[in-house]
Every structure is written in structure tokens, then in C-alpha cells.
Amino acid sequence: MTDYNSKIVRWSPATSQLVNTFDSQSLSPKFNFGVKGFLGLKGNNVPTSLLTTTGLDVQLHDARDTNAICDLWITDPPYADAIDYEEISEFFLSWYEKRIPMLFPEWYADAKRILAVKGKGVSFNEAMMQIYTQLTAHMPDNGLQVVMFTHQDAGVWAELAMTLWASGLQVSAAWTVVTETTDGLSGGANNVQATVLLVLRKRGEVETVFDDDILNLMEDEVAKQLKDMQLLEGAGLAWSDADLQLATYAAALRVITSHNIHGLDPHKELLKVRARGEKSPVHLLIEQAAQAATRNLLPRGLDAAVWRDLESHERFYLKGLDTEQKGEHRSGVFQELARSYAASAWRDLLADDRANNVRLMTASEMGGRNVNTGPLAGTLLRHLLLAIQITAREDGPAQGLAGLRDDVPNFAMQHSRAITLLEHLGRLTLPHWKADAEAAQVLRGALMNAGV
Numbered sequence: 133m134t135d136y137n138s139k140i141v142r143w144s145p146a147t148s149q150l151v152n153t154f155d156s157q158s159l160s161p162k163f164n165f166g167v168k169g170f171l172g173l174k175g176n177n178v179p180t181s182l183l184t185t186t187g188l189d190v191q192l193h194d195a196r197d198t199n200a201i202c203d204l205w206i207t208d209p210p211y212a213d214a215i216d217y218e219e220i221s222e223f224f225l226s227w228y229e230k231r232i233p234m235l236f237p238e239w240y241a242d243a244k245r246i247l248a249v250k251g252k253g254v255s256f257n258e259a260m261m262q263i264y265t266q267l268t269a270h271m272p273d274n275g276l277q278v279v280m281f282t283h284q285d286a287g288v289w290a291e292l293a294m295t296l297w298a299s300g301l302q303v304s305a306a307w308t309v310v311t312e313t314t315d316g317l318s319g320g321a322n323n324v325q326a327t328v329l330l331v332l333r334k335r336g337e338v339e340t341v342f343d344d345d346i347l348n349l350m351e352d353e354v355a356k357q358l359k360d361m362q363l364l365e366g367a368g369l370a371w372s373d374a375d376l377q378l379a380t381y382a383a384a385l386r387v388i389t390s391h392n393i394h395g396l397d398p399h400k401e402l403l404k405v406r407a408r409g410e411k412s413p414v415h416l417l418i419e420q421a422a423q424a425a426t427r428n429l430l431p432r433g434l435d436a437a438v439w440r441d442l443e444s445h446e447r448f449y450l451k452g453l454d455t456e457q458k459g460e461h462r463s464g465v466f467q468e469l470a471r472s473y474a475a476s477a478w479r480d481l482l483a484d485d486r487a488n489n490v491r492l493m494t495a496s497e498m499g500g501r502n503v504n505t506g507p508l509a510g511t512l513l514r515h516l517l518l519a520i521q522i523t524a525r526e527d528g529p530a531q532g533l534a535g536l537r538d539d540v541p542n543f544a545m546q547h548s549r550a551i552t553l554l555e556h557l558g559r560l561t562l563p564h565w566k567a568d569a570e571a572a573q574v575l576r577g578a579l580m581n582a583g584v
């Protein structure tokens with residue numbers, strides 16, 4: 133009913149009816165909002181079960197003081213959040229603070245600023261441990277918790293892992309739910325599309341393992357998670373790299389929280405004051421596991437066998453093009469890729485290095501420079517880029533093709549790899565790649581016709 137009786141409800145002249153509140157995600161009240169009268173609401177099919185209030189018990193508490201026993205706790209914590217939730221309450225309270233105590237004497241009209249768990253660092257970690265320890269103590273052994281989480285930083289994930297671990301919980305499952313729609317509110321292509329839901333159980337007895345072993349276990353789990361998600365992608369779902377990254381962190385958490393790590397006490401780690409930039413051991417583990425996994429994430433449409441034989445800068449370059457193709461140009465993202473693929477000289481491959489405009493050089497922009505010295509020196513990809521540039525320049529494949537035969541050692545052996553890579557580059561739809569992508573297609577055709 134509230135869905136049709138708020139100031140966000142508006143009249144649609146096109147359909148001659150009211151558009152409900154949750155039709156869009158924006159909080160934009162109207163001056164001339166619409167309302168449905170009681171009879172109008174009758175058609176809304178409100179399930180009668182939702183209108184039954186018997187047996188309901190709603191209580192407001194500081195999460196540290198919860199004292200009811202529940203089989204299921206669902207929390208959505210303000211993790212490293214930049215939002216001042218108490219200010220949102222105060223916005224509404226400024227209208228109602230006089231009336232609430234009058235109409236509902238047992239309620240309070242105070243935003244309880246002092247109790248807000250916020251920020252990060254030691255005091256935040258301490259509060260979070262208290263909350264989750266309290267909730268765990270108020271749940272039966274077979275109970276479960278669901279924690280919602282979206283943060284994109286491995287460090288924050290590490291703290292969450294240690295908080296849950298220190299509170300006697302383990303992650304038993306994790307899945308992502310699409311929370312952002314493409315209704316114009318979300319930003320670039322790397323926006324997080326999903327919230328991760330972590331399912332937690334009481335920890336019970338767990339095995340103690342060493343650093344190296346836990347890392348292997350994490351890498352396996354993360355790889356499995358990515359594979360599952362890629363299968364879903366085949367079924368029509370589209371994940372952004374950020375979604376995949378979130379899911380890998382969640383998988384890493386599943387492993388960390390279901391073991392003890394030799395010599396590592398999560399309580400102590402959470403209460404340690406760290407220097408700027410200093411990373412906790414769990415942070416390093418999550419990062420390593422996620423990097424190992426992203427190394428194996430191939431650019432869309434590329435053949436896995438070809439990918440396996442590529443060198444680090446070749447992988448960076450192709451994955452970088454894939455990233456551009458998704459509309460992503462932030463330098464942090466490229467830096468992260470370079471780290472994952474151990475491509476230390478990645479900057480030499482950039483045509484533009486401005487913070488939000490990063491893009492790689494095209495074949496024509498690379499020209500004939502650095503064929504034997506740059507980051508891609510000596511690789512088949514570099515030779516192919518040169519041949520593409522020549523094909524584009526000469527408006528025909530003959531010279532480029534001859535160059536490949538003369539300059540690439542054992543070219544006959546690399547024939548089919550060359551065709552696959554050219555096919556991949558020929559599919560690029562980036563505007564600045566137009567001429568080179570066409571040249572790649574022409575060159576591929578010539579190579580196929582010429583045989584070995």
C-alpha cells in the first residue's frame with residue numbers, strides 16, 4: 133500500500149494510471165504526487181498474510197545489545213561506509229520529533245548518533261566483533277546468518293573475514309544478487325552490479341593450516357567460483373569485472389573462515405594499529421588468491437589454448453583491450469590488471485595515461501617502434517600488430533604477410549595461433565580501432581588463403 137501512497141508516486145499520462153514508488157530507485161518526491169484511495173488499493177493484491185501482525189515482535193536495539201534468540205540473523209552493516217545514516221534519520225526526525233513522543237510515548241525521537249557504528253580502524257573493528265559475537269551467541273548451533281556486503285577493496289574484505297572469524301562464524305556459502313539496474317543511475321561499466329550475500333554458520337571445530345596451504349586452498353576455491361560464474365555468463369548473465377572480483381573475495385573468505393591459520397589471531401590483527409598502506413596477513417592472502425584467479429580470466433571470446441601460451445605483457449594487452457571494450461578507462465583498473473599479470477612495463481603500452489582516460493596504443497599507434505625492445509618484444513602478438521599497421525597503411529595485406537614470414541621464427545608453426553589472434557583483434561569495436569580492426573580481418577583472410 134505504501135508503494136502507492138508516497139510522494140514519489142506520479143501520474144503517467146501515457147498509461148493513465150499511477151506509477152508506483154519502487155518503479156525507480158531515486159528518492160525524488162513530487163510536488164503534485166499521486167495517491168490511491170482505499171478502493172483503488174483493493175486491486176493491488178496485497179497478500180493477506182502480510183497484513184497479519186499477530187506473532188510479530190519488532191524491537192529497536194543497538195546491535196551490540198540484541199538479546200532475542202533467533203534462528204536467522206540478517207544484517208546489512210555500515211561497512212567502511214561513507215554514508216552518515218544518522219543524518220538520514222535526523223532529516224525525517226526534524227519533522228516528527230515533536231509528534232512522535234506525543235503519539236507514541238513509548239518510542240524515542242532521537243537518531244542515537246552516539247551508537248552509530250561507523251568509519252574504519254580499530255574502534256570500528258571492535259564494535260563489529262562485539263556485534264557479531266553477540267548475534268552468534270543468540271543463535272542456536274544450527275542457526276544461520278546472512279551478511280550483505282558490497283565493498284570492492286581487498287583490505288575491507290580482509291577485515292570482514294577476521295571479524296566473522298573472531299566472532300565464531302564461518303562463511304558457508306556466498307552468492308551475488310543484482311542490485312543495480314541500468315536505469316541511468318549507475319555510473320561506468322565497472323560499477324558494482326551486485327551485492328554479495330554471505331551465509332554464515334557457527335564455526336565449531338576447524339582444522340589449523342599453514343599460510344602456504346591456505347593460499348592453495350583459496351586459489352582453488354576462487355578458480356572454482358570464477359568458473360561457475362562464467363558458466364552462468366554462458367546462460368545469458370553479464371558480470372562486470374568488479375562483480376567477478378567481489379565473488380572471488382567472497383570465495384576466499386569461505387576458505388579463510390573455515391580454518392585456523394597457524395600463528396594468526398584475528399582478534400589481535402583487528403585491534404592492531406597499522407601504518408598507512410600496511411596490509412594485514414589476511415589482506416595479503418586475499419589479494420594473492422584473487423590475483424592468481426584473475427590471471428586465468430581470459431578476454432571474452434579468446435581461445436583458452438592460445439591464452440595459455442601468451443606471455444605476461446601479451447595477456448595484459450589483450451585483457452586491457454577487453455577492459456576498454458567494456459567502457460572502462462580508469463588507471464586504477466589497468467594498474468590492477470598489470471599487477472595480476474605481472475606486466476611491469478605496462479605503461480609503455482599506453483596511448484593515454486590520464487587518470488580516467490587510460491587507453492592502450494592501437495597497432496597503428498605502435499607503428500614500427502620497439503618491435504624488438506618494448507614490453508611486447510619478440511612476441512607473436514607484437515609481430516601481428518606490426519603486420520596490422522602495415523596492412524592498414526598499405527591498404528592491402530601483401531607486405532604485412534611477407535613481414536610475418538620473414539621476421540617470425542618458425543612462422544609456419546604459429547600459423548593457427550596467428551589466425552586466432554587476428555580474428556580476436558578483428559572483432560574489436562572500439563572507435564579508435566576501426567581501421568586496425570579492419571586491417572586485422574583482411575590480414576587474417578590473406579593468411580588463411582595463403583595456407584602455411
Ligand SMILES: C[S@@+](CC[C@H](N)C(=O)[O-])C[C@H]1O[C@@H](n2cnc3c(N)ncnc32)[C@H](O)[C@@H]1O
Nearest residue numbers: 193194195196208209210217218247248249250
Ligand atoms: C547499510 S545500512 C542498512 C540499510 C538497510 N538494509 C536498508 O536497506 O535501508 C547500515 C545501517 O546500520 C545502522 N547502524 C549503525 N550502527 C548501528 C548499531 N550500533 N546498531 C544497529 N544499527 C546500527 C545504520 O544506522 C544504518 O541504517
